[in-house]
Amino acid sequence: MNGSANGAEPFEIFLAAPPGLEAVLCEEARLKGFRRPAVVPGGVTLMGGWSDVWRANLWLRGTGRVLARLASFRAVHLAQLEARAREVPWAAALRPDIPFRVEASCSGSRLYHSGAVAERVARAIGETLGAPSDPENGLTVMVRMERDLCTISLDTSGEALHRRGYKAEVNRAPMRETMAALFLRRCGFGGEEPVLDPMCGSGTLVIEAAEIAARLNPGRARAFAFERLATFDPDAWNALRHERGRREPGGRFHGSDRDAGAVAMSRANAERAGVSAFTVFRQCGVSEIVPPEGTPGLLITNPPYGARLGDKRALAPLYRAFGHVARERFAGWRVGIVTTEPELARATGLDFLPADPPVPHGGLRVTLYRTEPLA
Structure with missing residues (x-):
């Protein structure tokens, strides 16, 4: 297992962007001090820790969602997928008292049924961590099966980041x-x-x-999913939120x-x-x-x-x-x-x-x- 976001070592963070605008988001991330941002299809990757996850959600204007990569491994059948998912140290990121939900997508893999993939990973989380599954209000665990490679990520944003918290009114064709x-x-x-x-x-x-x-930080007026993670530090977060003043x-x-x-x-x-x-x-x-x-x-x-x-x-x-x-x-x-x-x-x-x-x-x-x- 590699790319873990469960220890003190830097892990991969994915910043979602509209296809075609990845390079523009990459430049924004670079100018705001994120380490080695790189353009990939559909977004930008960078290496960092949980404080970087918080900063990305709070500071970056161009990303629609921030994902923390928890683990990556190969799996070719459901039993293998579930066994490997049980090895993920879920307690280092998720809390047993906070519900979760699993979303899965499959492409070019022997595991092609997204519902079965989601079910097996959800069972692994529930039985190893003890957290309840809630398809409506749970923290989102995202599982991607691509060419037999399973990548597990946490959605740290919650509601999409274009929702700044101020636009109560929109016209007929709003731009995000x-x-x-x-x-x-x-x-x-x-x-x-x-x-x-x-x-x-x-x-x-x-x-x-x-x-x-x-x-003005784009995320200044809203809450984020990472505030319900085991890695969340309220004091450090409050300090970060007030770190950069307006002009x-x-x-x-x-x-x-x-x-x-x-x-x-x-x-x-x-x-x-x-x-x-x-x-x-x-x-x-x-x-x-x-x-x-x-x-x-x-x-x-x-x-x-x-x-x-x-x-x-x-x-x-x-x-x-x-x-x-x-x-x-x-x-x-x-x-x-x-x-x-x-x-x-x-x-x-x-x-x-x-x-x-x-x-x-x-x-x-x-x-x-x-x-x-x-x-």
């Missing part, structure tokens, strides 16, 4: 906060310049930008939308997030936007796209209007636009950099189109 943070980073935003989203919806891009500028941003972060309900929703979400003092939302159409005073920054938006909110042909004038306003009024600004449709991006008339691969988003595949500073 984690994806918004990664797109902002991909556009080169680091918190030192203004941001304007002229189709702001529920305010996600603007609020994420404001939080980055204020150095007052030098500028403001702007959003607008033609829909009054979206503007009210954005303001309410910004208030709950604690960034209303340096966010500005107003009701106006795309053709009415103007740059805020000060230095150029980032004009970024997630506009409607035909596959979700309307006919693509009907949306082309909106994209043309956005491109026209950007070229005419936003000299020196960079532009980022997220859409499913290359033809809608081309309708803007903007000179985009080579596009990254599409990213899964809500059953669709979206692409971030970026420009250099506009002339």
Whole structure:
């Protein structure tokens, strides 16, 4: 057995990311001081201890979930799987008084029935640790069988990390906060310049930008699954949560939308997030936007796209209007636009950099189109 997260030695930590944005998350992890982050399909791996697990959940804006690798071993039949699972020192990570649940996936393995795999691992945990199984409220133990290799991980996050704890209201096509943070980073935003989203919806891009500028930890207002693990130290956790202080941003972060309900929703979400003092939302159409005073920054938006909110042909004038306003009024600004449709991006008339691969988003595949500073 290798890769154990049950002793003092560093173990593997997996940071989940939308496929296509792994490298952006890897850069965020590197800049925030995590050791040797590496891109893998679907996320980023790094080596660390339980304090690194806490930090990853608290600090990283781009990951959707943090997994602690407990063990890895080969298994080709159910009896062997259960015997090896009983060797995992569960008591070093799980508590006997806290329920658990097992989720399993199988790919290219002789053990191909995920339900049977989950059942055997759950029995091994229950009989060696004495903890109850609860499919609804238990801590999640994740078992992956891939080419006869069994990898066992603990979900240390609980509720998905895009749920920051402030967005009580959303519009019809919300972007997850984690994806918004990664797109902002991909556009080169680091918190030192203004941001304007002229189709702001529920305010996600603007609020994420404001939080980055204020150095607010994305996990500051929520609880995590790791708080119910045997490895949890409340005093150390409280010290970590108060380790990094906020700062007052030098500028403001702007959003607008033609829909009054979206503007009210954005303001309410910004208030709950604690960034209303340096966010500005107003009701106006795309053709009415103007740059805020000060230095150029980032004009970024997630506009409607035909596959979700309307006919693509009907949306082309909106994209043309956005491109026209950007070229005419936003000299020196960079532009980022997220859409499913290359033809809608081309309708803007903007000179985009080579596009990254599409990213899964809500059953669709979206692409971030970026420009250099506009002339």
